[in-house]
Amino acid sequence: MLQSLGxxxxxxxxxxxxxxxxxxxxxxxxxxxxxxxxxxxxGVAALEHLRQQPCPIVITDWVMPGMxxxxxxxxxxxxxxxCYTYILLLTAQESKADLITGLEAGADEYLIKPINEAELxxxxxIAQRILNLERSLKQSLEELKHLSxxxxxxxxxxxxxxxxxxxxxxxxASRYGRNLSLIMLDIDHFKAVNDTYGHxxxxxVLKICAGVLQEAIRQDVDWAARYGGEEFLLILPExxxxxxxxxxxxxxxxxxxxxxxxGELGISITASFGVSTYPHDRRGPLGAEVLLEAADxxxxxxxxxxxxxxxxxxx
Ligand SMILES: [Mg+2]
Numbered sequence: 001m002l003q004s005l006g007x008x009x010x011x012x013x014x015x016x017x018x019x020x021x022x023x024x025x026x027x028x029x030x031x032x033x034x035x036x037x038x039x040x041x042x043g044v045a046a047l048e049h050l051r052q053q054p055c056p057i058v059i060t061d062w063v064m065p066g067m068x069x070x071x072x073x074x075x076x077x078x079x080x081x082x083c084y085t086y087i088l089l090l091t092a093q094e095s096k097a098d099l100i101t102g103l104e105a106g107a108d109e110y111l112i113k114p115i116n117e118a119e120l121x122x123x124x125x126i127a128q129r130i131l132n133l134e135r136s137l138k139q140s141l142e143e144l145k146h147l148s149x150x151x152x153x154x155x156x157x158x159x160x161x162x163x164x165x166x167x168x169x170x171x172x173a174s175r176y177g178r179n180l181s182l183i184m185l186d187i188d189h190f191k192a193v194n195d196t197y198g199h200x201x202x203x204x205v206l207k208i209c210a211g212v213l214q215e216a217i218r219q220d221v222d223w224a225a226r227y228g229g230e231e232f233l234l235i236l237p238e239x240x241x242x243x244x245x246x247x248x249x250x251x252x253x254x255x256x257x258x259x260x261x262x263g264e265l266g267i268s269i270t271a272s273f274g275v276s277t278y279p280h281d282r283r284g285p286l287g288a289e290v291l292l293e294a295a296d297x298x299x300x301x302x303x304x305x306x307x308x309x310x311x312x313x314x315x
Pocket of ligand 1: 017018019061062064
């Protein structure tokens with residue numbers, strides 16, 4: 001990612017300049033270099049434009065009627081913008097004190113008029129590098145966030161995410177008087193799969209099962225987590241006990257009837273299910289561990305009673 005920094009297309013630029021001629025010259029030059037350019041004549045119009053459409057690079061004149069370049073710098077820096085705005089300040093002031101004032105107002109760089117085209121281009125290259133860096137950092141952060149809550153093998157949520165999110169789901173159900181159901185399932189005799197076909201096949205089985213679970217639940221409402229080695233959890237907001245039993249039974253039937261295809265191999269498995277529900281008419285919240293334990297006990301009962309079945313126990 002970092003290697004490709006110089007290869008990104010030119011960023012859009014907002015030009016803020018009250019001098020009509022200079023504005024025109026700047027726009028032409030930047031457009032020739034491949035930038036998409038918007039031009040306005042003062043700070044107020046610039047802020048209004050940024051509010052509607054953020055722009056990663058702003059080239060602004062210092063002296064303008066109404067809101068000047070310094071005020072514009074300060075206004076941009078005081079806003080919580082999604083992306084960084086690189087500000088290049090154009091100025092006729094050459095004194096060190098003035099330039100420092102400009103930088104302290106929030107400008108990233110300044111350029112002394114009359115504008116030297118080569119220097120402007122060089123400054124814009126710096127802007128491009130900084131913005132690219134910000135973009136790649138954001139991307140890495142997103143990836144890290146994703147990794148920290150997902151199980152790497154199955155791509156389902158991990159226990160860490162579960163520990164954070166399940167209490168929130170329960171709180172929500174409690175506050176709004178909604179149902180919330182859990183389905184805990186465990187692949188029967190999974191050790192035998194590993195022993196017979198090897199761990200690679202075992203991992204493939206877990207992946208396929210995870211895919212089946214993802215397909216079976218409502219996108220953006222329900223979610224699935226890997227709870228243990230071969231143990232999964234489905235969290236079904238707005239689903240009552242009867243509804244959760246139907247989902248569990250459908251999945252049980254599917255697994256029992258459909259051999260999992262791994263290359264040439266068709267591996268038959270079954271799974272056991274435990275269902276628990278936070279009922280909509282229950283008063284007061286409930287610890288996540290209570291709901292989990294109820295599902296776990298039901299699952300244990302399903303295992304004990306012969307596997308390949310769905311059980312549920314009252315809370
Ligand atoms: Mg001016």
